[in-house]
Amino acid sequence: MRSFWSLMRAYWISERWKEAWGLTIVIALLTALSSKASVWLAEASGDLVNSIALYHDPDNTTPLASLLTSAGLLILLVLLKDAGFIGIRHLFSTTLHRKWRRWLNGRFNDALLDDNHTHFHLQHGAGAQVNGIAASPDNIDQRVQESIKGMTGGAIGLAMGIAGVVTSLFFVGQKLLELSTNVSGLEFLGDYGSAVLAFAAIAIYVPLNTLIALKLGRLLERLTVSMQQAEGSYRGELTTLFRRSFYVAASRGEGVQKAMHQRLYGDIDRNWASLNKINAGYMSFELIYNFVAARIVAYGPSLVPYMQNSISLKAYVTGAELVNSLISPCSWFIHVMPEIATLKANARRVIDLAVAIEHVQKPRDFYRLSGHSDFHYGTQNAVFGLRIQNLELMHQGTDAVPFLSATNLRFRRGEWTFVTGDSGSGKTSLIKAINGLWPYGRGHVDFPEGIKSFYAAQDVKLPNVSLKELVCLPCTRHEYSDAQVAAALHKGGLGDFIEYMGQQAREGKAWDQVLSGGQKQKLIVARILLQQPGLLFLDEAAGALDAQAKIAFHQAIKDHCPRITVISVMHEAVPPKSATGAEFYDSVLSIADSVASKKPLVVNLPAELTTILEQAQPLGRQRFPRIRLKEK
Incomplete structure (x- = not known):
């Protein structure tokens, strides 16, 4: 587990691989069904808008029934997708999260608490570095608990997002091609003109903004690592305080302890302030991105054929909803970039710990890096x-x-x-x-x-x-x-x-x-x-x-x-x-x-016995061959 990808796949090639792959397959199937349900929702939305637009049409003999039927179908599809596919998928994904975290936590506990006293050597390797990584990682308890929990949860969310992108491209893209029509000026594309316009808008808008999100994400990752280190140090000092609170009280050392806490929390506060600024900027960027995506990019491409009277209002709304449903999963990386930054930060801390554990498996070789x-x-x-x-x-x-x-x-x-x-x-x-x-x-x-x-x-x-x-x-x-x-x-x-x-x-x-x-x-x-x-x-x-x-x-x-x-x-x-x-x-x-x-x-002898031995000394050592006593 020395790299990001080896850490990510370790559980799936372990002795628990059946459990891991079984849950993964179920989650993938539910993700595919959720993406297919997005197509059904887009079609149902088009039907509802069309029933509203034709409500007063003389040829519509049952306007209320059509409206209620379209609305009811839309609600049923929402329930099927959100409460059915997504809700059940959440249950399976959290189960996978729980089992993966338990397995990984167990591996680290086994490694730390082996017969080699790895936990001891990690704490006594201060100053030594291997390939630029500190031999004594800071806040090991935080890495084993919080970092593993955050990393496993973030990784599963990332994988589901990628699966959602792939399945949406397949199902939604297929439907867009099915509804596509020719566009004036793009006759060489035939009936695929409107679909090409939609794909082009997505291909330009989403990657450009993803690059911006990546740059902001790198800043978030660095600040998150710094924040984790600062919080871990502060928490560690609090834990130490409560273990030696008697000695602090007996020495009246509260003032010194307070100053230390203020200094450590000052590191948290500075990192938090920087993190808040970047998060605020990212939130503003994301809100603007979502508005433009839902109101302009989604409805823009199909507007041209609608204005040319090549498609109906129903087809226009359906196409726009399809584009919007396609933009949403493709924009998943933008929406979760802060979480990805946290995932990478957690993974980095877990990997550093895994590398440090590996390096101390041979203590003598490990200590030779920093001494004899x-x-x-x-x-x-x-x-x-x-x-x-x-x-x-x-x-x-x-x-x-x-x-x-x-x-x-x-x-x-x-x-x-x-x-x-x-x-x-x-x-x-x-x-x-x-x-x-x-x-x-x-x-x-x-x-x-x-x-x-x-x-x-x-x-x-x-x-x-x-x-x-x-x-x-x-x-x-x-x-x-x-x-x-x-x-x-x-x-x-x-x-x-x-x-x-x-x-x-x-x-x-x-x-x-x-x-x-x-x-x-x-x-x-x-x-x-x-x-x-x-x-x-x-x-x-x-x-x-x-x-x-x-x-x-x-x-x-x-x-x-x-x-x-x-x-x-x-x-x-x-x-x-x-x-x-x-x-x-x-x-x-x-x-x-x-x-x-x-x-x-040396035995302290009574004065009387010492005098006797001194008087007997001239008689020779041969008379006392077994006495080996002397005065201290």
């Missing part, structure tokens, strides 16, 4: 645990230098490692890189084969699903029983919520609003206890808990997840201990001077 990216991920026997070799982390830019290096790190099975370092030293970046979520750098990471890993971050954002589903993530709620989930909630410290675990909300609020920061981190403990990963990454995952709750956090994992390997980033200078004073962690990974190094945890 040469990470290699593999597996090794689970006995050897997790291994990291020659790891260097960088920021974006081809001339970037490593801000963190790790030559050789090993984490054996069952080992708990505490990661420490100054703020901004790269602790979180290291965890992200191990999990394939850091874009720039190089190195090798070998995971233990067959071991499930789990990454718990500090900020917990909960989707709007039931509490049971929140505990089961990333698995589905069907993979664990209610009893298993309830046990995990109890062990994690959320036993009070067990009775609500089947609910999606509590007291009208989603769980993301119900649970506090500390409770969300207890929810993470419940997930870990339920799913029993073999490799656990904790990135400030207990930062919202108090000292006692942090101990309970670690103790729950220690008690219920045997042989688990833990790598934990915390703000504390020293790792927490159990309530009995026992160490949870076995080693420390320190980051200093842009280098990560790992060593066994």
Whole structure:
């Protein structure tokens, strides 16, 4: 779906092609019947005008009956066309719109939410461009929802308009040729003189004005794209505000936020003003065009043979109505040029998103466009645990230098490692890189084969699903029983919520609003206890808990997840201990001077034991071959 036409035909060559073509054929048949009904309406209009003109004719013995019959037939034909053919066609066209949009929306959701973490890479590709298209498209939510909806609806309307033009040219043109007569001065055309005059008037008038409409349409398209970008940015900032409204209130940042909103809405207002001017001009152009088409172009060609007394009044009115009914579909592009401009704008935004999604399917190649990216991920026997070799982390830019290096790190099975370092030293970046979520750098990471890993971050954002589903993530709620989930909630410290675990909300609020920061981190403990990963990454995952709750956090994992390997980033200078004073962690990974190094945890010894060891030192190391303790 890298181009307009490939995007347009994707649904019709997909696995749903029978559905797509079935609805399309029905719509095409109803469009043809509607065009044929236009011919019947033109003839009925001619009969009605003729019955009015001959109402007082002495030869007309039943003038009232003729008038009422003509009027009744005309009304029936209007009902047949508008309520029958066009109304039913609208039902089928909106059904096609709904199904096409659902299919296309599903394709984009599948692409964004694949195992490649495409949604993540799209958001972290800022600055990179591929063939002039930004690697990180703006307002992806707007593109997936509003742009797809507008594009599919506009495309179906455009296709029906084209079908209407073709069928009208066939049926109406056929009738014009049938009613055609010779015209003085155009005798060489024979009986096709009046039809040629009608076709010539249409061929000159419609294309000339279509060119004007196209120029105005290009302006509308550019302004529509700018308007969509401005509205998407403003809406995105509003959404962000409501997600962090507490922090805005706590910092009294309403003034700054207000200024930001005013600036963003200013972009909307400027684009809207320009768009209104062009739309006003286009509306005036269209109204004048319609008047000239209906009153001059339609009635002009047949006036010549009527003045020459070559055709009757009935034939003149019928011919004029036929020309008018032919001008209308041929002018369809003029009437919907604003919608076409919107269609093209929406299609452009959808195509840009599709191209960006395609480019990030190979993340390493994608990130190499804007920096160094040469990470290699593999597996090794689970006995050897997790291994990291020659790891260097960088920021974006081809001339970037490593801000963190790790030559050789090993984490054996069952080992708990505490990661420490100054703020901004790269602790979180290291965890992200191990999990394939850091874009720039190089190195090798070998995971233990067959071991499930789990990454718990500090900020917990909960989707709007039931509490049971929140505990089961990333698995589905069907993979664990209610009893298993309830046990995990109890062990994690959320036993009070067990009775609500089947609910999606509590007291009208989603769980993301119900649970506090500390409770969300207890929810993470419940997930870990339920799913029993073999490799656990904790990135400030207990930062919202108090000292006692942090101990309970670690103790729950220690008690219920045997042989688990833990790598934990915390703000504390020293790792927490159990309530009995026992160490949870076995080693420390320190980051200093842009280098990560790992060593066994240094144990603080009582002064008495330190004195004994110092006195025993002269006796030789051979008397204490297994002691590896020293004072911190």
